[in-house]
Amino acid sequence: MPVWDVFGKRRADDEFELVGGIKAPDVEMALVLARETHFRHKEGVAYAVRRRGKDELHVGPYRGDVLGGVTDHSYRRQEAYTGVGARQKRISADFAKRGVTIVRPRPPVRKGG
Numbered sequence: 001m002p003v004w005d006v007f008g009k010r011r012a013d014d015e016f017e018l019v020g021g022i023k024a025p026d027v028e029m030a031l032v033l034a035r036e037t038h039f040r041h042k043e044g045v046a047y048a049v050r051r052r053g054k055d056e057l058h059v060g061p062y063r064g065d066v067l068g069g070v071t072d073h074s075y076r077r078q079e080a081y082t083g084v085g086a087r088q089k090r091i092s093a094d095f096a097k098r099g100v101t102i103v104r105p106r107p108p109v110r111k112g113g
Contacts, residue, residue, distance in 0.1 A: 001023045001024070001025060002023065002024065002025065002030075002051055002052070003021055003022070003023055003051075003052040004021060004022050004023070004024055004027075004030040004034070004049045004050065004051055004052065005018055005020075005021050005049065005050045005051075005052055006018070006019050006020045006021060006022060006034040006037075006038050006047065006048075006049055007019060007047065007048045007049070007050065007057070008038060008039065008043065008044040008046065008047045008048075009044050009045050009046040009047070010043070010044050010045070011045060012045050012046070012064065016046070016048055016057070019038055019043075019044075019047075020037070020038050021052070022034055022037060022049075024049075027049065027051075027058050030049040030051075030058070031047075031049055031058060031060050031061070034047055034048075034049050034060065035047060035060055035062065035067070039067050042067065044064070044067065045063075045064030045067065046059065046060065046064060046067070047059075047060040047062075047067065048060060
């Protein structure tokens with residue numbers, strides 16, 4: 001199986017630098033694997049692969065704003081939860097105005113399953 005060198009740019013004005021290597025049967029799979037293994041957490045703005053021993057550089061098709069995915073992973077950081085308590089109080093008050101409330105007491109907590 002061919003070995004591919006993976007290159008990346010941290011900022012748009014940087015030059016490509018070697019960030020690792022992968023094994024893949026062709027350039028398309030090498031680009032997919034490079035993106036998924038080296039850039040899935042937004043580690044850069046561009047990436048490319050080059051078959052080891054060759055000169056041709058194949059640049060990945062994804063722009064820097066979508067490289068690493070477009071899914072919001074802010075829940076992994078503490079600041080994502082800022083204001084949650086105030087929001088919960090605001091929503092509870094809104095439901096109370098509409099008459100949508102739970103009037104029963106909470107069920108007792110059972111210990112041991």
